[in-house]
Amino acid sequence: MRPDVELRLPADSAYVAVLRATxxxxxxxxxxxxDDIExxxxxxxxxxxxxxxxxEPDSGLTNRFYLRPGELTVTVTVVSDAPDLPDENGFAWQVLSALATSTGVSAEGGEFTVSLTTTSSVDA
Structure with a gap:
């Protein structure tokens, strides 16, 4: 499925603010x-x-956004030959899971992706 918006940034934490603003x-x-936005x-x-x-050093951070009425899915992907997969029982994953309606992780084809979908509470 083609994303509605795709943003490519350097894989550097200095650019995370740009992704958050988008x-x-x-x-x-x-x-x-x-509250949903926060x-x-x-x-x-x-x-x-x-x-x-x-x-990987000097690689990019690819972000894809899929927009539907009342729902936003964001994927965050880096090139990685040896990803450090998150512990789904760990604190960071629990925080992510609590903030999003659904979450996912994949590591295949030399890419490491974390995805999250949030549904607006207006429709809930």
Whole structure:
């Protein structure tokens, strides 16, 4: 499935703020509540914290956004031959899971991806 928005940044924590700002803007466009937007902003930061340490040197951070009415899915991907997969019982994963409606992780084809979907509480 083709993303509605794709953002490519250097795989460097200095650029996470750009990704968070993009996420906030897209969630606001979908009429998410302020609380939902803040949860998404934090969740995207957590996803980046999970993938960036595994990124190959001088590689990129690819972010894909899938927009549906009342729902936003974000994938955060880095190139990685040896990803350090998150412990799904660990604190960081629990925080991510609490902030998003659904989460996922994959490591295949030399890419390491964390994905999260959030549904607006307006429709709940």
């Amino acid at each position: 996420t906030v803007s897209l969630a606001a466009r979908l009429d998410f509540t302020i 949860d998404l902003r934090i969740a995207v930061g957590e996803a980046c914290a999970m993938v960036l340490p595994s990124a």
